[in-house]
Amino acid sequence: MKLRWPLLDRASQVRHLAAPPRWASPTILTLGLLSAALEGAGLYLFIPLVQTLGGQAPGAGGLSGLFRAVLTPFPRDLWIPVLVAGLCASIVAKNLISFVNNYLARRLDGEVAHRLRVRVFEQTLSSCIDYRVAHRMTDLVATLTNNTWKVSHALSLVYRLVICAAAMAVFAALLSIISARLTILSVAMLGAGAVLIQLLTRKAQSAGEQVVEENRQFGLRMWESMGALQLIRSFARESYEIDRFSQSSERIRRRLLRLDLLWSIPSPVSEVFGALLIGLLILAGARAGAGLGPLAAFLAVLYRMQGPTREFLQCSVALNGLGAALDDVEDVLERTGAPFLTNGHRPAGDLQRGIEFRNVGFRYEAGEAPALQGLSFTIPAGKTTAIVGRSGAGKSTLMSLLFRFRDPTEGEILVDGAPLTTLELASWRSRLSLMAQEAQLFNDSVAANIGYGRLHADAEEVRAAAEVAGAHEFIATLPQGYETQVGDRGARLSGGQRQRIALARAILKAPDLLLLDEPTNALDPETEQAFQAALETFHRGRTVVVIAHQLSTVQRADQIVVLEGGRLAEIGSPAELLARPGRFAQLHGLSAPREAA
16 A cells, blocks of 8 residues: 655655664664754854853843853853853764764665675575566666665665754754744745755656666666677677667666756755745844844754755655666565475485376466476386477476476476475475586686586595596696686587586586486587487486487487477387387487488
8 A cells, every 4th residue: 555645655665675674773863863953952052152252141041041051150251162162062973973873874775785685686596487588687687786776775865864854853943942933934935945846856756767777778788789799790780789789878878867967956946945045034034123143043053954955855856766776676576575486394315216297287377378287107216218399398397397496387296205395495406407408607617617516525526527527638628727717608618518517517416316408409429429428327327307309318218208289198118109100209200310311
């Protein structure tokens, strides 16, 4: 439910997202209020000081009476030094408190942004949504690197709004004590200025939304261009891409300029209205016969009141301008919060009997056609099972369910008779290893990429895994051996070298269940043969599930599962399936001439 006032609604959203520690709000707000009270007290000291300088004693009533009571124990000739000392002390105390408060606010900014970045990143890794499909990667990068900081900045704006409002209330109370008539005139003028500023800056929120959207487009343009350099150069599209990048950069420059102009409006408008107000007050005070001391103190308080008033208006405009960034972070956290997989309660043990798919079905979105439906078969432990079928048959979805990146929308998967959902996620995945057609490597050393399979493995274990994978020989020829940097996504290595490093990583992990998704599809015959030999040595006695179109891989499987349109078409050993005119025999006939060639 939306709050009545948009500013309060936005402040509530900020506090919910930022979730500051318990000490933060009371401490920062209390120090801010104390700072405002000390500044007000220091300004009010001008009244007895001016009166004393004019040879008059402070009045007997109100706050003047309090100052008079404080000064009475001192000799008359020390009143001015005491008042000056009190004024200086209030200023020093006020600035010390402001310094501490600013430090705490800056520290809180960093902590809030850090926690938000970790939350977004953690939920991105933990969610069952595939962000490459559900979100553009550039959106997540923008959220992590930019908008999380804006949430922390918005929190500081909310604190400043409260502190400025309190300071304005303190100054307004002092003004009413000094002169109620002049206070009414001041409030009317300041209110008119505030209304004018709101009218001039009412488009700040929409301007902020446009900036966020242009940031996304700019990030997408940059991300895609950097990832497609070879394509751009091969088609001689450098000029075209530079123009598109320049146009995107120019659009965001204009949006930011407009937003900055809106943010800068409160300062000059407030200052102009303040100057007009001071002139009117001098004329009104002179006509009303106000004394020099009260009039000087009133003008001093009013002048200082302009600062928090102007800051309050600027913070309001800035907070509205950050609305789109706040909504973006909230949207990411809410979308990633809903589809989390529930963690099981049992540790995963050694796979003894096998994995059973029992009437399993899966839909990516409600209302969409099912990617899998009615699957029932068993993957026996210690055997190799091949999954074959046309593109779109559901092979990759099946792999995703095995890794428990997602859960079936129908049926269940059993591991040695126990539902997969009852196993601890980290424990289950620690026993699995995936090798895909495109080996994913980090921009790090060869040793670090292999060692990712077991983080605390020593150099000898890393080398032993590389030797089994047939990778040690080519690694030894690299400039720095195992410490050679492989480049972004392993760009400095060939496809076969990347796959061998990935295999060494899997060997180092020593998984119970090895999942292979077309790992040799892009390799030349010689490299594929060496890779297959290393793989054959490694997966003996292990449970292997392989997606493959190569007959050399499929024919070595113990059983073949043929999928068609998300359903189980047939299952059996290679010999059994080839002996009958089924779907596998058709696929075998289509691929055999290609392999013979």
